[in-house]
Amino acid sequence: MESQKKYPRSFSFEFFPPKTEEGIARLRATWQQLAQLKPRFFSVTYGAGGSTRDRTLNAVLDIRDSGCDAAPHISCVGSSLDDISATLELYKANGLRHIVALRGDLPSGTASSGELRYANELVEFIRRTTGDHFHIEVACYPEVHPQARSVHDDLQAFKRKVDAGANGAITQYFFNADAYFRFIDDCEALGISVPIVPGIMPINNFFQMARFSDMCGAEIPRWLRMKMQSYGDDTASIRSFGLDIVTELCDRLLSQGAPGLHFYTMNQAGPASTIWQRLGL
Numbered sequence: 001m002e003s004q005k006k007y008p009r010s011f012s013f014e015f016f017p018p019k020t021e022e023g024i025a026r027l028r029a030t031w032q033q034l035a036q037l038k039p040r041f042f043s044v045t046y047g048a049g050g051s052t053r054d055r056t057l058n059a060v061l062d063i064r065d066s067g068c069d070a071a072p073h074i075s076c077v078g079s080s081l082d083d084i085s086a087t088l089e090l091y092k093a094n095g096l097r098h099i100v101a102l103r104g105d106l107p108s109g110t111a112s113s114g115e116l117r118y119a120n121e122l123v124e125f126i127r128r129t130t131g132d133h134f135h136i137e138v139a140c141y142p143e144v145h146p147q148a149r150s151v152h153d154d155l156q157a158f159k160r161k162v163d164a165g166a167n168g169a170i171t172q173y174f175f176n177a178d179a180y181f182r183f184i185d186d187c188e189a190l191g192i193s194v195p196i197v198p199g200i201m202p203i204n205n206f207f208q209m210a211r212f213s214d215m216c217g218a219e220i221p222r223w224l225r226m227k228m229q230s231y232g233d234d235t236a237s238i239r240s241f242g243l244d245i246v247t248e249l250c251d252r253l254l255s256q257g258a259p260g261l262h263f264y265t266m267n268q269a270g271p272a273s274t275i276w277q278r279l280g281l
């Protein structure tokens with residue numbers, strides 16, 4: 001963990017772009033509440049194939065115009081090089097300098113996978129076409145990406161993104177702090193030297209999150225699943241226990257040298273800000 005301790009801590013919150021006017025208003029209330037915590041930045045996800053491009057941009061500009069740093073995500077799967085260039089130009093023209101670059105996932109059965117296959121190619125493309133304009137974050141996976149052939153291959157894939165010019169990384173969420181610490185040691189051994197900020201999923205709707213976790217390769221420990229099941233329909237207890245677990249996880253990560261936290265908020269301010277307050281940040 002030594003290499004991570006030298007980076008200044010970065011706290012950030014992630015949103016998805018809302019579809020309706022009501023969702024836009026709700027998201028505004030959410031980020032206005034979270035802005036009081038003075039995070040380093042907010043980020044807004046991007047649908048595969050550019051399906052949310054305008055909504056992502058609008059949400060980012062709304063946040064940015066209030067004076068906070070806001071980073072749009074961009075993904076390459078299902079997009080042509082022309083589409084990607086146009087998105088980058090749009091981000092540049094709006095004065096955005098911070099992005100999160102991903103491969104993305106296509107819905108199953110989609111025919112065209114696009115011109116870039118992996119996120120390292122996207123990072124190379126962004127650097128080749130826009131130089132140092134953007135601060136680029138990429139994704140990484142302490143519990144290994146579900147499509148990776150091996151732990152070794154996944155680490156090499158992450159290294160290629162950093163070698164291509166990524167400035168920092170945000171992890172997939174996890175509940176096992178040791179997986180993160182081991183991952184950081186493996187990255188150090190490979191000479192990966194960028195801040196690797198843990199992605200944190202506050203537990204709000206446990207069973208929905210557990211289903212999603214099976215798809216994205218985040219492991220829900222058996223003891224946690226069993227404990228949550230024991231609460232049945234008692235959502236208050238599920239949330240309260242979830243807050244305890246995730247606060248303890250964050251506390252351990254920070255006390256052992258993690259360079260900040262990135263919260264997957266699901267567009268809700270409550271759980272992330274409660275964890276923040278409990279951590280005394």
Ligand code: FAD
Binds near residue numbers: 048100105153
């Ligand atoms: P990559 O780094 O390309 O890796 C994908 C897989 O390919 C891995 O298994 C890797 O090991 C493997 N791989 C890489 N290179 C090679 C190679 N040369 N040969 C063989 N295998 C290789 N998705 C969205 O659609 N929109 C978003 O806004 C979004 N935001 C996210 C934010 C964060 C912080 C995280 C962690 C994920 C996000 N995702 C988003 C999900 C992400 O798109 C998926 O996890 C996707 O499956 C992988 O994206 P990646 O950028 O990590 O891909």
